[in-house]
Amino acid sequence: MNASIVIADDHPLMLRGLTDFLTSKGFNIVGSAADGNSAYNLIVKLKPEIAILDIRMPHKTGLEIAEACKKNNLLTKIILITFDKEEELYDKAKAFNVYGYILKEFAIEEIETCIKSVANNTPYFSEEIASYLEASNLDHKPNNLDLLTKSELKIVKLISENKTSHDIADELSISVRTVDKHRSNIVAKLVLDNKPTSLSIWAGLNKRHL
Known part of the structure; x- marks a missing residue:
């Protein structure tokens, strides 16, 4: 795993624990910070590929x-870790093009998978937070699912499982170009924006209906 990573957390044990754990797994940790200003300054200075x-x-x-x-066009992909399950925070994360969103209680179990997914330009959102929001707010099957073809539904289901376009192409024996064309059609039919995370978040939140 060669992607450069910055980690920031104001809880010393969490910061040290996550840094030591990822270092032991061979991840390239280039900096760490204990507050937001220091973290942002590290991102500006080091331009890491990923910031946790x-x-x-x-x-x-x-x-x-x-x-x-986002405002300053920095290309670092952001992964947020949190104890919060508030929909407002989740919506803001989507608006700011956050690539990963995982709960702290599952951080050690999920962080490796999350980093690898994000490094491959595939957003990763903890199934636990998606399930929580779904149970709270999405009890009814979304009407716009009826707009999708069987092939598109199959692709959305695989997206909800955090599969990349390459994974989907291999599984369905089609080209990556065809997968990406389907993704564009799905985004248009569901009236989603073109942010990289939008379709993945939508698929995760509606996983049980797929």
Whole structure:
């Protein structure tokens, strides 16, 4: 795993534990910070491919850092870790092009998979947070699923399982170009925006209906 990574968390044990764990797994940790300002300055200075950020930190929150990165066209992909299950925070993460969103209680179990997915330009959102929001707010089957063809539904289901376009192409024995064409058609039919995370988030939230 060669992607450069910055980690930030204001809880020393979490910061040290996550840094040591990922270093032991061979991940390329290039910097760490204990507050939001320091984390953002590291991102600006080091331009890491990935930044793993606590969503709540002093001086700048993980969301504020994600917003600043989007505003200033910084290409670092943001992964947020949090104890929060608030829909408002989740929606803001989507708006700021966050690539990963995982709950702290599952961080050690999910962080490797999340990093590898994000490094391959595939957003990763914890199934637990998606399931929680789904149970809270999405009890009814979305009407726009009826707009999708059987092939598109199959692809959306695989997207909900955090499969990349290459994974989907291999599984369905079609070209990556065909998968990407389907993805574009699905985004248009569902009236989603073209942010990289939008379809993945939508698929995750509607997983049980697929």
